[in-house]
Amino acid sequence: MRAQEITFLKLIQGEKQFQVPLYQRTYSWGREQLTRLWEDVGELVDQHLSGESATPHFLGSVVLAPGQFQAGGVQRWLVVDGQQRLTTLMLAFAALRDHLEQMGDTRGVNRIHRQLLVNEYHEGLDHYRLLPTQADREAYTACIQSRAEAGGSDNIGAAYRFFRGVLAEGQEASEGDRWVTTVGTVLKDLLSIVEITAESGDNVYRIFESINNTGVGLSQSDLLRNYVFMLLPKRGERVYQELWLPMQQSLGPKNLELLVWLDLVVRGHNKTKQSEIYREQQKRLQPMAGDEAALQREIAQLAERGRRFLRIIDPLQEPSPLLRAALERLSAWGGQTHYPLALHLLDLVDDGTTTPEDAAEALQYVESYLVRRLICQTSTTGLNRIFMEAPKELETDRPAAEAVRRFLSGRRRRWPSNEELREAIRSKPFYWSGRPPQRSYILRRLEESYGSSEPVDFVKASLSVEHILPQRPTSLWFDLLAEETEPDQTPQELHDLLVHTLGNLTLTGDNAKLSNSPFERKQQILDSSALRMNQEIASTKRWGKAEILDRADHLAERAVRLWPGPIGGVKPTGEEWPGWAELRAALVAMPSGTWTTYGDVAELVGSHPVPVGAYLGSNPTVIGAYRVLTAEGKVSPAFRWADGSDRQPPQELLTGEGVRFDPSGRANASQRLTAAELATLLGKDVAQPAAHAPLPDGEDAAAAERFRAQLQKHWPEASAGVLGVLDFWRLQGGYVTYGRHEETSCFPMLDAGTSRHPHLIWPMAVYPVSGTVEVVFQYLKDRSPFDDTEQRRELLNRLNKIDGIDLPEAKLELRPSFPVRVFAEHGEEICGVLDWFVHTAALDLARRA
Known part of the structure; x- marks a missing residue:
């Protein structure tokens, strides 16, 4: 074997093809690794722009072995190790090429495409400079060919979307064209790779095995x-x-x-x-x-x-x-x-x-x-x-x-x-900010600012964040909100804009009791609380928009005194509102084949559908602007491309990506991304209500009875099918656990680990009142073997063969749902899918043992 330090450009140039062998796993870099790489690139770009001498950043090694060679064909190399780095850089260049195309830089587009991404004079698979494993190939070639479905829900698509986003934001915040050019220079010439080349006849698999042997190195x-x-x-x-x-x-x-x-x-x-x-x-x-x-x-x-x-x-x-x-x-x-x-x-x-x-x-x-x-x-x-x-x-x-x-x-x-602080407290979805302990910390500090003579011992108290206006409100709550809606605004839309704001949140040890109870019941519970902020809430006569905003303003004044601001304390003039940057990031993060609404985006960024529509209307070049539709799932009549644009109408673009429309022009509801799903794609910690997370203690007879009673009351036709599937699950070695709140959710759990190393996974969650069944891809993507996109896609495809289930592939990182009534007639088919799920987990356990 021989080794040399080389730049990415020199490694990739020429009529070559780098093939990822089938024994390697699929592309697996996520947001954390991509962010770390981009921070390194950003430092080099800043140094280059400031005139400093930039030392190349060592990216790691790439181990190559000679592949099969055919006369007149490309020179093939097997990527024994380093496929994650190579694939990532190729996707970065594909994103940079498409960014340059949006800027109108045809010359730059052609240079990147021909010099780095493809072998211009070869066809078929030989056309691609990098050829990933078969499982990744379709997603990767979609990005290289700039097809409509580029940027899908798998890791390949997510990496491409990540680079589109950081390039757009970087240019917005920097020196424009010069900054973009410097990014290309850094990616090509200032990322150092050690190329290790095996000799012909070397045992490639053994090399791969020895490189990835899990020894503990010196720190x-x-x-x-x-x-x-x-x-x-x-x-x-x-x-x-x-x-x-x-x-x-x-x-x-x-x-x-x-x-x-x-x-x-x-x-x-x-x-x-x-x-x-x-x-x-x-x-x-x-x-x-x-x-x-x-x-x-x-x-x-x-x-x-x-x-x-x-x-x-x-x-x-x-x-x-x-x-x-x-x-x-x-x-x-x-x-x-x-x-x-x-x-x-x-x-x-x-x-x-x-x-x-x-x-x-x-x-x-x-x-x-x-x-x-x-x-x-x-x-x-x-x-x-x-x-x-x-x-x-x-x-x-x-x-x-x-x-x-x-x-x-x-x-x-x-x-x-x-x-800015006052406005954010009124409008931003605080419940999606930071990590749960930080949200609790802020509420705790606000409570302590009351200076109670008998303060709560927060170390000993078991408190959690509670929504006063519930996340899943009953009709009584919607009736109350209907009194305060604006013209053309539904109570649900008003609820979504208010529910996660700081004015609607408090700390309590009675989360399970409060749940989505009427406000009168919550008043009784909060009135006996030792927390001053809860006593204030209990003293109000009702709880709607006016009360939530009034409390937000009250908390904002406490926050201003508690946490002093910058010198001057005035918002800089002429500076863009940060919410627009978050809007752009959210639209870039959307996988192809999805859409969202002006209301969803407004809820995410802490705004209102009208200014969101006005912003997108005046900035039609924002990446993904055509994916924002009205609440009915239709293209807004006010949507216009920039003058001189030859882009297809939004509905045609979305159809090309895989969004389905009915004859009246409404987009398929299952392909819509809610504000919570957009927040999840941005990496926010979108906490699920404790009611909708599995209890750790296994089956509970009282909870099981509550679940059965609620299911029988609300969905009697599906009750026997659901319970039959749960009995089947137990026979396969699983068990069933339940949520702790008023709507007693149900989780079929499986311990796919050992007695020393438990490995809990669950395929879905059943909600017996609302009548939905969530498929929890969001959790499965972090749990073997379903951290492999192909395994999650297989689960999705098997479920979608069942009549009544229509899970969009674009939600392989989220929690799409189907109606519980499917269990009424298709219980046996669902059992078949769960049997496959258990078998797949067992094979993975045997592999890990």
């Missing part, structure tokens, strides 16, 4: 420790016993590695990635080789910084009450984003440069910055970089708190103003 801190103590032949044992070992024992392996990275960041090496810790620390320490006293001082400084780091991750060790409280709040918030700045502030406190009180005030600004951005749903892109830059960029000629506030108030750092 970055392990490598650094070995290097440092190699340079300490005389003092090594004492330094290890007195300094390194206590630090290692107190922090543990993961936090030690984090400390070694933070040490670099706080020193000003703010662009260092955690994967490059050893190399950067080695470079820094190399000049001290031969000076054991200097190296010992370095280890002593690292150990001292380690003790400060312990105060961040365990604030009880902080002696100052004010500073301890600030650190505790950030620890409760969660995450590691604030670590570099917090560690820098503790450095300043310990060396006497600032006071604990000043550092505590600085951390209050950090908390405010994070909280306001979450409430306003400001993009988290670049957030880690901002805090990594802070130690180096803070002004040193003013108090630390003032310096931190001035730094975070910088225009490109997007600290929402009071005006």
Whole structure:
């Protein structure tokens, strides 16, 4: 085998074809890996544009073996390892080509297509420069050929849509054409790949097996420790016993590695990635080789910084009450984003440069910055970089708190103003912001701001977020909302705009009791609550739009006082409303073959259907604008392409993608994406109500009886079929569990693991009141073997063969549903699908054993 470092352009050029062998799994990169790659690309683009010398970013290795060669054909290479990287870069270039086409850059389009994506003078499969496994081939070639179905629901389509989105947003926020050109340069010439080429006759499968053998490698801190103590032949044992070992024992392996990275960041090496810790620390320490006293001082400084780091991750060790409280709040918030700045502030406190009180005030600004951005749903892109830059960029000629506030108030750092905060609390779907603990934290802090003489012990209390206006309201709730609807607005549309906003949310330990009860019943329960905010809600006479907005305004004033804003505190003039960026991202994230409504988009971004329609009407070039239809599923009469556009009418485009329309021009309802589904595609943590998640304790006789009674009452014709299918499921080795709320949902569960390593999966959830059956692809995509798109597609196809079930393929990452009445006549066919499901899981268990 031979190896060489090479750029992507040089690797891919020429009449070649890179074939992914059938024994490799399908393309599996998700949002996390794509985001990490794009952040690296973004750094290189910024360096290039600013005139800095950009060092190529090492992407990894690609192992190739010679394939079959035919005279006059392309030179074939088998991709033994590295198919994920190659496929990702090809999809990035396909997206860049289509972005350039939208810009009207025909020359750029042709250059990318002919130079990188295809073998221009070959036909059939030889035409493609990369040939994925057969399972991925259709989705991949759709992207390379720019077919209507490009950007489907599988991982290939999701990666293509990801790059379309970041390219569109990057150009919007940057230097336009020059930025796009630089992205192409970085992708071609500044991503470094080690090409490892096997010789003809090598056992390719064995090479693949050995490369992917799961051994435990040395961590970055392990490598650094070995290097440092190699340079300490005389003092090594004492330094290890007195300094390194206590630090290692107190922090543990993961936090030690984090400390070694933070040490670099706080020193000003703010662009260092955690994967490059050893190399950067080695470079820094190399000049001290031969000076054991200097190296010992370095280890002593690292150990001292380690003790400060312990105060961040365990604030009880902080002696100052004010500073301890600030650190505790950030620890409760969660995450590691604030670590570099917090560690820098503790450095300043310990060396006497600032006071604990000043550092505590600085951390209050950090908390405010994070909280306001979450409430306003400001993009988290670049957030880690901002805090990594802070130690180096803070002004040193003013108090630390003032310096931190001035730094975070910088225009490109997007600290929402009071005006933006108030508007977001009124209109944004807070329930989809951040992670559940962060949502609970914000409500907890708002409750604490009441200053109760007998405050609730939030550590011991088991509280969860509750919707006052329920997520699944009864007709009584809709009757109340009907009193406040606008012209041409339905009670359901008004409900959707209000239900997830902060004004409609509270904390309670009585979630199961409250459920979707009438407001009078909720008043009785909330009135006995120890939380002041709940007592306020209980004191109102009704709960509709006016009350929700009034409470939102009240909470907003508390939030403004609790979390101080940026210097000036005024929304920058001329700056685009962030909701439009989220709208564009949502439309790009939509798989081909789906549509949504103006109301769904408005609910997602915290707006109203009218301004959403006006925005899209004035910006018809927004990617996917034609996928937004009226509430009836029709193309809006006001929709127009930009002048001079030769694009097909929206209905024709959607039909080409696979959206079905009835004779009156209404799009198929099953292919519609709701606001919650759009939020899921954007990576938001769309929490399912506790009522609709399986209980962990297995079958419960009382819950089972409630489920049977509700099913018999609401869907008597389907009752026998559902219960028969559940009995069949038990015979296959599964069990049944139930939800805990008023509508007692039902989940057929299967433990496809071992006694030591449980592996719970479930194919669907049955709702006996609303009469829907959700197929939980959203959960299955993270659980083997259904993390493989092909297995989920097979489940979908088997279900769709049953009359009455019509699940769109575009929802393979979501929770599409079918009516429970299908069980009335097709119970045996559903049993057949579940039998396949259990058999597939058993085969996977045998493979993993």
